[in-house]
Amino acid sequence: DAKTTQPPSMDCAEGRAANLPCNHSTISGNEYVYWYRQIHSQGPQYIIHGLKNNETNEMASLIITEDRKSSTLILPHATLRDTAVYYCIPSSNTGKLIFGQGTTLQVKP
């Protein structure tokens, strides 16, 4: 399984874009990049995933570098409810998710 590096914490002002980086330099060719978040004492919430193309959905955008060694999750207009721990997880078709420590995003008013 590919290892990931994420900053332990980040702050973002409410209404601004939150850009969360992730390094996954050992990612395999068949591994997707998944992003989840966990709000305190709840189950993780699926955000988005991608293989090599950039992806966008109603929650976020995912930018994957051409060499696939890193990616950035973008929350375009962060709200207080986006305060959570965000996990970047490479995963193959087996579906196994190995959670790292993630990035604690604090959205401030």
Next chain:
Amino acid sequence: GAVVSQHPSRVICKSGTSVKIECRSLDFQATTMFWYRQFPKQSLMLMATSNEGSKATYEQGVEKDKFLINHASLTLSTLTVTSAHPEDSSFYICSARVTSGGGQFFGPGTRLTVL
């Protein structure tokens, strides 16, 4: 979106008893479900992968005879913590995958406290 439920949300039991936790996919069929546990201030740890109609695959260090997993239907998987002890107290979370290569959807978790 896909919804996964867990029951119960909280359970308190005495040491030595067994506890069963249910995980259901409410609006989709899940051939694969996963069980995790999370200790305070730690990340989620994958315990096992459960495939419908077959035996679960356990991660290294997880005792299969202590954590019994059954996935008898495409919408239900159960985790039974047998002979629970205080060190088994944790937040247990299940997830279900819609399709191969798709995202996993997580249940709300079950808080187990063993006295």
